[in-house]
Amino acid sequence: MGFRVTIHCRLAFACIGMTAVLIASAVPVSAQTHARFVLAGGDGPVPAIVHGPAETEAALSLRDALHASLGTEPKVVLDEEVMEPGTWRLAEPWLHHPLIVLGNVDNNRAVFALFSQFFAGVNSAWPGPDSYVLRTLFRPLRRDANILVVGGSDANGLAAGVARCAALADATVADADGVRALTPTIEIGDSERVRPGGSAPLLGGEHRRGAAGQGLPAGRYRGP
Numbered sequence: 615m616g617f618r619v620t621i622h623c624r625l626a627f628a629c630i631g632m633t634a635v636l637i638a639s640a641v642p643v644s645a646q647t648h649a650r651f652v653l654a655g656g657d658g659p660v661p662a663i664v665h666g667p668a669e670t671e672a673a674l675s676l677r678d679a680l681h682a683s684l685g686t687e688p689k690v691v692l693d694e695e696v697m698e699p700g701t702w703r704l705a706e707p708w709l710h711h712p713l714i715v716l717g718n719v720d721n722n723r724a725v726f727a728l729f730s731q732f733f734a735g736v737n738s739a740w741p742g743p744d745s746y747v748l749r750t751l752f753r754p755l756r757r758d759a760n761i762l763v764v765g766g767s768d769a770n771g772l773a774a775g776v777a778r779c780a781a782l783a784d785a786t787v788a789d790a791d792g793v794r795a796l797t798p799t800i801e802i803g804d805s806e807r808v809r810p811g812g813s814a815p816l817l818g819g820e821h822r823r824g825a826a827g828q829g830l831p832a833g834r835y836r837g838p
Contacts, residue, residue: 649752654684655793661712662689666721672776679780693723709757716764736765744805746775774805
């Protein structure tokens with residue numbers, strides 16, 4: 615009986631995760647066409663890296679990688695530090711600060727805050743074992759801050775997502791104002807096929823990376 619309940623819960627989480635991606639992919643083109651997730655340069659603060667207690671190593675790894683490639687000093691903060699006490703909402707000061715949130719709804723309360731608004735569907739069942747999701751979100755909570763989700767269903771998936779995020783950051787080129795940024799992105803990949811500095815083929819061998827908010831349905835992502 616317990617096994618059946620566990621299977622049903624995992625299927626439910628997977629369905630919810632895919633639903634979140636489908637809903638978010640329906641954002642009008644005009645909403646995010648010119649958006650970008652700034653990693654370094656510009657007038658705003660450097661994105662802070664938010665993690666749960668068990669994801670400290672992944673957070674520090676990403677911090678070090680971003681420092682090496684961008685020269686920045688990202689803050690690394692626990693999820694409880696960015697949450698409004700006693701709620702599942704981000705605290706007001708953090709609603710105006712760009713964030714990189716790591717993990718999934720089971721191990722990072724900041725991811726759950728996004729999940730509750732259908733902005734992040736990553737959980738222990740989706741995208742699946744050893745798999746990750748990268749997704750840029752632009753002013754998702756109707757505040758100034760943009761958010762980058764580096765999600766993984768498990769430790770291996772998160773490590774792969776961190777490695778892929780670091781590679782994409784390293785590949786960014788400064789614009790005329792010295793800003794280095796990621797373009798709107800949705801990407802799903804797995805740990806076995808991540809190649810540092812290269813493309814990350816998806817489950818099944820196909821690379822799926824797309825521009826977030828361009829109305830691309832799940833499963834039809836534009837190539838890199």
